[in-house]
Amino acid sequence: MDNIILGLLILESRTIYQLRDRINKGLNLMYSSSLGSIQAALKKLLNNDYITFEETVENGKYKKVYSATESGKQAFFKWVNAPMEKQSAKNPELAKIYFMGFSDKQNREGNIREHLSYLKEQYNVLNEICQSADHIDIPQNQKDIFNYQLLSALYGRDFIKFNIDWYEKLLKRMRGQEI
Numbered sequence: 001m002d003n004i005i006l007g008l009l010i011l012e013s014r015t016i017y018q019l020r021d022r023i024n025k026g027l028n029l030m031y032s033s034s035l036g037s038i039q040a041a042l043k044k045l046l047n048n049d050y051i052t053f054e055e056t057v058e059n060g061k062y063k064k065v066y067s068a069t070e071s072g073k074q075a076f077f078k079w080v081n082a083p084m085e086k087q088s089a090k091n092p093e094l095a096k097i098y099f100m101g102f103s104d105k106q107n108r109e110g111n112i113r114e115h116l117s118y119l120k121e122q123y124n125v126l127n128e129i130c131q132s133a134d135h136i137d138i139p140q141n142q143k144d145i146f147n148y149q150l151l152s153a154l155y156g157r158d159f160i161k162f163n164i165d166w167y168e169k170l171l172k173r174m175r176g177q178e179i
Contacts, residue, residue: 002050006073010076013066014066016035054067119160122156133150133153
C-alpha cells in the first residue's frame with residue numbers, strides 16, 4: 001500500500017479521500033481502499049519522511065493535502081525499478097470451493113451468485129476505465145506512465161472476466177448442466 005500511495009502522490013498531491021477514491025477506481029484489486037489501511041500507510045510514510053502534508057481550510061473544514069518528498073520519490077523509484085517479486089497465485093476463495101461439499105446445499109448457489117455479482121461490478125468498473133482511456137488526452141511526457149497504468153487495468157479486467165466465466169461454469173455444473 002505504501003508504494004501505491006507514493007506513486008499516486010508523485011502523480012498529484014491528494015487528500016486521504018482523494019487517495020481512497022483513486023484506489024477505488026481500479027487499484028482496489030491490488031490493495032484495500034479502506035480508510036484504515038490508507039491511514040496506516042500514510043502514518044508509516046510520514047514517519048519515514050516519505051510524504052508531507054499541508055493543512056488547508058475549505059468550506060470551513062480542515063483538509064490535509066499529502067505530497068511525496070524527495071526521499072519518498074527516491075524510495076518509490078527504488079521499488080518500481082527493482083525486479084518483480086515472485087509470488088504464488090493464492091486465492092482464498094478457492095479454499096472455500098475446495099470445502100464447499102461441507103456447506104449447506106441451499107446456500108451454495110446463492111453464495112456463488114452473490115460472488116458473481118461482486119465480480120461483475122468490479123469488471124464493469126475496470127471495463128469503464130479501460131474504455132475511457134481512448135478518450136483521455138495524455139501529455140507526451142506522461143504517455144509511458146499512463147500506458148502501464150492502463151495495462152494493469154486491462155490485466156485486472158481480463159482476470160476478473162476469467163473468474164466470471166469460471167464461476168458461471170461452476171453454477172452450471174452445480175445445476176447438473178453440461179459445461
